[in-house]
Amino acid sequence: MTAATAPAAPPAPARPARITLPAPARLLRLELRRSIMPWLAPLLAVLFWLTTYRPAMANPPFWNVRSGMVQSHAMLAFAPLLAGAAAWAGSRDRRRGVADLVGMTALPPWARQVAAWAATTCWAEAVYLACVTVLYVVTAHQAAWGGPLLWPVAVGATFVAASCAIGFAAGVLLPGRFTAPLAAFVMFLALAGGAFALQANISYAQIWPLNVQGAFPADAYGIFYPYLPDLPIAQLLFLAGLTAAALGGLGLPAAAGGRWLRAIAAAMTAAGLAAAGTGVALAGTARLEAHGIVIPALHDAASDRPTSYTPVCAHTAIPICLHPSYRALLPDVTAALGPALSQVAGLPGAPVRVTQVALTSVQAEPSNGIAFGGPVISGRPPVLYLPLAGGTLPGQGTASAITENLREQDGPVILSALVGLPGELGAQAGSGAAEATPNPGSRHAAQVAVLDGLVKALGMVQSAPGGRIQHGTPSGANQELAATRRFAALPAAARHAWLATHLAALRAGRIPLSEVP
Amino acid sequence: MNVEISGLTRRFGRTQAVAGVNLALEAGVFGLLGPNGAGKTSLLRMLATVIPPSSGTLKLLGRDPGSYPQRRQIRRRLGYLPQNLGYYSGFTVAEFVEYFALLKEMPPERVPAAVTTAVERTGLGDKARAKLRTLSGGMLRRAGIAQAIVNEPELLLLDEPTAGLDPQQRVTFRALLRDLGLRATVVVSTHLVEDVGAACSQVALMDQGKIVFCGTPAELTAQADGTDAAGDAPLERGYSAVLAAARAATGAPS
Numbered sequence: 001m002t003a004a005t006a007p008a009a010p011p012a013p014a015r016p017a018r019i020t021l022p023a024p025a026r027l028l029r030l031e032l033r034r035s036i037m038p039w040l041a042p043l044l045a046v047l048f049w050l051t052t053y054r055p056a057m058a059n060p061p062f063w064n065v066r067s068g069m070v071q072s073h074a075m076l077a078f079a080p081l082l083a084g085a086a087a088w089a090g091s092r093d094r095r096r097g098v099a100d101l102v103g104m105t106a107l108p109p110w111a112r113q114v115a116a117w118a119a120t121t122c123w124a125e126a127v128y129l130a131c132v133t134v135l136y137v138v139t140a141h142q143a144a145w146g147g148p149l150l151w152p153v154a155v156g157a158t159f160v161a162a163s164c165a166i167g168f169a170a171g172v173l174l175p176g177r178f179t180a181p182l183a184a185f186v187m188f189l190a191l192a193g194g195a196f197a198l199q200a201n202i203s204y205a206q207i208w209p210l211n212v213q214g215a216f217p218a219d220a221y222g223i224f225y226p227y228l229p230d231l232p233i234a235q236l237l238f239l240a241g242l243t244a245a246a247l248g249g250l251g252l253p254a255a256a257g258g259r260w261l262r263a264i265a266a267a268m269t270a271a272g273l274a275a276a277g278t279g280v281a282l283a284g285t286a287r288l289e290a291h292g293i294v295i296p297a298l299h300d301a302a303s304d305r306p307t308s309y310t311p312v313c314a315h316t317a318i319p320i321c322l323h324p325s326y327r328a329l330l331p332d333v334t335a336a337l338g339p340a341l342s343q344v345a346g347l348p349g350a351p352v353r354v355t356q357v358a359l360t361s362v363q364a365e366p367s368n369g370i371a372f373g374g375p376v377i378s379g380r381p382p383v384l385y386l387p388l389a390g391g392t393l394p395g396q397g398t399a400s401a402i403t404e405n406l407r408e409q410d411g412p413v414i415l416s417a418l419v420g421l422p423g424e425l426g427a428q429a430g431s432g433a434a435e436a437t438p439n440p441g442s443r444h445a446a447q448v449a450v451l452d453g454l455v456k457a458l459g460m461v462q463s464a465p466g467g468r469i470q471h472g473t474p475s476g477a478n479q480e481l482a483a484t485r486r487f488a489a490l491p492a493a494a495r496h497a498w499l500a501t502h503l504a505a506l507r508a509g510r511i512p513l514s515e516v517p
Numbered sequence: 518m519n520v521e522i523s524g525l526t527r528r529f530g531r532t533q534a535v536a537g538v539n540l541a542l543e544a545g546v547f548g549l550l551g552p553n554g555a556g557k558t559s560l561l562r563m564l565a566t567v568i569p570p571s572s573g574t575l576k577l578l579g580r581d582p583g584s585y586p587q588r589r590q591i592r593r594r595l596g597y598l599p600q601n602l603g604y605y606s607g608f609t610v611a612e613f614v615e616y617f618a619l620l621k622e623m624p625p626e627r628v629p630a631a632v633t634t635a636v637e638r639t640g641l642g643d644k645a646r647a648k649l650r651t652l653s654g655g656m657l658r659r660a661g662i663a664q665a666i667v668n669e670p671e672l673l674l675l676d677e678p679t680a681g682l683d684p685q686q687r688v689t690f691r692a693l694l695r696d697l698g699l700r701a702t703v704v705v706s707t708h709l710v711e712d713v714g715a716a717c718s719q720v721a722l723m724d725q726g727k728i729v730f731c732g733t734p735a736e737l738t739a740q741a742d743g744t745d746a747a748g749d750a751p752l753e754r755g756y757s758a759v760l761a762a763a764r765a766a767t768g769a770p771s
Contacts, residue, residue, distance in 0.1 A: 097603025
């Protein structure tokens with residue numbers, strides 16, 4: 001120490017800034033330097049890789065699937081950790097024993113707290129957006145059609161800010177060593193509670209920030225139809241409102257600042273609560289449509305128009321045309337359906353083309369909310385309208401699962417429709433199905449035997465549509481089994497020739513079991 | 518007057534920490550002596566506007582700290598070193614001092630030079646970029662002093678500033694105090710009477726929340742004349758004599 005006044009030419013221990021930043025910017029820079037978040041960034045990156053990147057890469061490269069994951073999967077991992085980290089930052093002054101020291105400074109405590117929150121949030125946003133960028137860049141190289149969806153990123157980024165604000169407020173109001181883990185745990189519980197509320201069909205729970213276009217998103221949104229911004233707008237309102245309310249609440253105590261500052265804080269809190277309430281109320285009016293969640297007050301009817309696209313086709317015996325998003329799956333789909341289609345190609349009533357359609361056969365069901373349709377043959381000439389995925393939705397399965405699903409479920413369904421057996425195809429086919437299944441409700445042993453023979457010959461797994469007939473005697477079942485074996489043993493050309501001449505009679509139920517070759 | 522106190526009290530529950538203090542201070546170094554629990558820290562915290570008084574009037578730098586706008590003006594011109602200095606371990610010395618310069622609302626263009634000066638004056642120039650967690654206790658204390666003086670305060674409140682400083686640093690610090698006292702009112706609360714003797718132009722002795730003596734160090738020394746007060750140094754003997762007299766007057770054990 002030296003008693004002299006400022007020396008004439010002191011050495012410069014603190015690097016002088018070349019540009020004089022304004023005080024808030026200098027304060028933010030200092031807060032950024034001492035934030036805990038850089039230490040947490042590797043952990044957040046690993047969590048993102050485990051919870052989001054790996055599952056995303058296991059799915060086909062659809063923008064809707066992967067974009068949805070940056071909101072749902074990523075934030076499930078990020079939000080509790082960020083709330084805990086922000087609570088740690090918020091309780092810092094008390095923990096560090098500097099409450100007296102900072103409490104006697106001129107800058108209003110609220111401004112100081114907002115700077116600390118902003119630094120925590122800046123780091124968190126940077127980590128989140130960097131992770132999202134990596135996922136999007138990889139997806140851009142893999143995806144065959146479309147572009148990144150920004151609404152889920154916007155919701156995710158706002159949720160980052162809200163998590164930090166809520167955690168920070170908890171840290172300031174309840175400073176302590178255990179505030180951080182407690183804040184993280186409470187945030188996790190809140191997210192879990194939201195999931196349960198959503199599954200319990202509580203309409204207001206649609207606001208749940210991890211909710212991406214409903215509990216069971218179909219592949220229609222963002223591919224066959226534009227991505228509906230209705231729910232994201234309500235979620236943004238809700239999350240921005242929570243952020244404003246949490247930060248505004250910190251400015252309400254008498255010690256937080258002057259009269260004007262506290263008035264601003266009160267207005268901010270009120271506006272935040274109003275926005276959050278509005279978001280929840282809007283979510284309460286949401287309804288699940290075929291291509292996403294519609295909120296009447298926010299809905300733009302232009303979003304209901306399908307997107308235009310040029311399908312990609314495989315020129316097989318029966319051409320298979322898919323949405324360009326599914327280009328990568330075309331060989332797999334062709335391989336999965338090819339054997340069944342080549343068996344039926346040219347037969348009367350067989351489809352002349354396979355066209356992929358969206359999973360739009362969404363029906364409200366009291367039990368679980370929605371159901372998805374299967375393939376449909378309709379029109380003249382007949383066209384097989386095929387929704388891909390079926391029970392294995394994008395986001396919930398892999399590409400191989402989708403093609404496996406096609407091979408084991410949709411293949412037999414197509415064949416059963418061809419031989420005239422009622423099944424899922426007929427039940428969900430609508431008006432067009434009547435052409436493929438002229439005799440629904442009846443079930444003849446010859447039809448079952450032929451279907452089973454085809455399935456067996458093509459190496460498919462028999463599924464629900466056909467099923468065996470309940471014969472009165474074991475001998476009836478044995479006869480059907482024998483016919484199945486006979487038909488399966490025929491050369492493919494012989495089966496095709498027999499079907500070409502007998503299919504109409506078979507579908508009409510006029511072929512006895514004994515006439516099956 | 519930079520500090521005007523009249524009938525100032527502060528209660529913490531049933532404990533009367535400060536019981537009717539009257540003081541008027543101009544520029545100079547003012548020593549605040551007293552045994553543990555005398556109320557020195559509570560008085561300093563009120564002067565630092567950290568806690569409000571329970572009763573009495575307090576004027577700092579000609580302003581009323583009870584009014585928020587005036588309190589803010591006072592705080593811009595105030596420096597404070599608390600008894601237990603907390604710190605942010607991730608900060609460097611320069612960042613720590615810069616942080617408080619900004620919290621004291623110094624004009625941003627003045628901050629870099631002010632930080633450099635404060636760090637130099639406390640002898641931490643070569644440690645400016647060292648993280649606070651790597652510093653010794655004495656160096657941390659000096660970093661605390663640096664943040665207190667960075668805004669060239671008109672009222673500087675130092676609670677046990679020399680605790681943890683080595684003898685050489687203590688000597689240098691007293692010189693710094695004398696220099697600061699030329700322009701500002703410096704209130705130094707301490708147990709170490711030699712600090713008071715070396716640096717203070719005025720001294721007050723507190724006991725049981727009250728000021729029992731106020732005068733120059735020479736006058737405090739003179740209080741021991743004709744008594745058998747204990748102490749190794751004349752000022753210590755004066756301190757003991759005043760304390761014994763005060764306790765005899767109130768019937769408290771000395």
